Amino acid sequence: MPQPLHYLRETASQTAGPYVHIGLAPGAAGFDIYREELGWDIAGPNAEGQRIIVEGVVIDGTGAPVKDVLLEAWQADAEGRYAHPDDPRHAEVAEDFRGWGRVITDFETGLWSFQTVKPGQVPARRPLGPAVKVRPQSAGERTDALGRGHQGPRRQAPHINLWIVARGINLGLNTRMYFADEAEANAADAVLNLVEQVHRRETLIARPAGERDGLPVWRFDIRLQGDGETVFFDI
């Protein structure tokens, strides 16, 4: 027998179930308990950037909308900075920009929507392979995804990270929402390019869907299964 490795093992996931709202959005369950429910404000009024509405439905394998889903969004601000201490630029993020939101679907229609600012481009990982010397960069371009020395301005296309839980989902599903008007950045995005079947990349791209309350609306439907199944990520 080799020596044992004394790592702890991960606590297993269990479905959020049909009553997830009680815990995470009690107002939707039908009662008022907390001073303030969390997750309603992704980008407060002081956060700069273009205000947008994101909406969609989550569709199951039979083609029906899922009406008891809860989504969480995690995104960078308009300059591509996350409000988290591991982002080297986090100190520059506006105080009322949390970058995290929680949204539930309408019990009748399955539609979900949230308001935020369009995220900027966040630094990307370095590619695999030997390091390549490139020209010196300006000071602002010299940190990589993990805050260390960086050779060039590699950036990810603007995206919102999404996490989806519901009854019948045993382990929360991770995906990303990109923007159709960022064709050039999307074409260069390392994560999108990792999707081998080119047509499946389309499942990650939100489409413009008019305006509401004077704000541009981005439509992003998520298909759990079947035709046009959304690409989900193991992160």
Add this chain to the structure above:
Amino acid sequence: MTPAEYHACDRRRHPPALTPNYKTSVSRSPRFAALSLQNSLSEITGPVFGHNDIDPIDNDLIRNYAKEGEPIGERIIVHGRVLDENARPVPQTLVEIWQANAGGRYRHRKDTYLAPIDPNFGGCGRTLTDADGHYFFRTVKPGAYPWRNWVNDWRPAHIHVSVFGRAFAQRLITQMYFEGDPLIPRCPIVQTIPDPAAIDQLIAPLDMNAGVPLDCLAYRFDIVLRGRRSTMFENRLEGN
């Protein structure tokens, strides 16, 4: 701590997406394999919460919705630590719970079980872990309840638990069960987990030392999130 990646998700520990005995999973499980990403800044960051976000009473389910009296049921404390796979505490992380009342009924517009609503029980709580990763709640023990799956399926008594960790990659929702409950091995949702040891890890033992004599019992529930790599060698992925 130097920003670093998280260990890969331990897929042998979690339930697969498709688990036919839990029927709802059949039409809600992706058929294609998830695409594995290496962590970027998008995955190693996540929302940060502070004491301004919540109130001290939020972790006391016996009092946080009490109207004319206290809720009916067996008074319990649920406490434990949030740790990572390296046994490091996860401090200042948000833990949220929700549960049925002592009769097995949820305060939710979609729950129509015939057991009554308890006017003094909301059924949710939240708290932040301390510097050592400790958290605690006071509540009443939830009841078992029937659910529509096979004809006579019952959920064991359980508390739903949501934890953030430090990174979006650590985000977890799970359920805590109670030592000695004969419904645990019969539950199709519990049994979505293939590894018996992983099921055991969801069962909180009675912890007499943490209860309050003449007041309440206690159960202990530690939660383990994905660990973070140590950077013994500069990772070529990130270095020059």
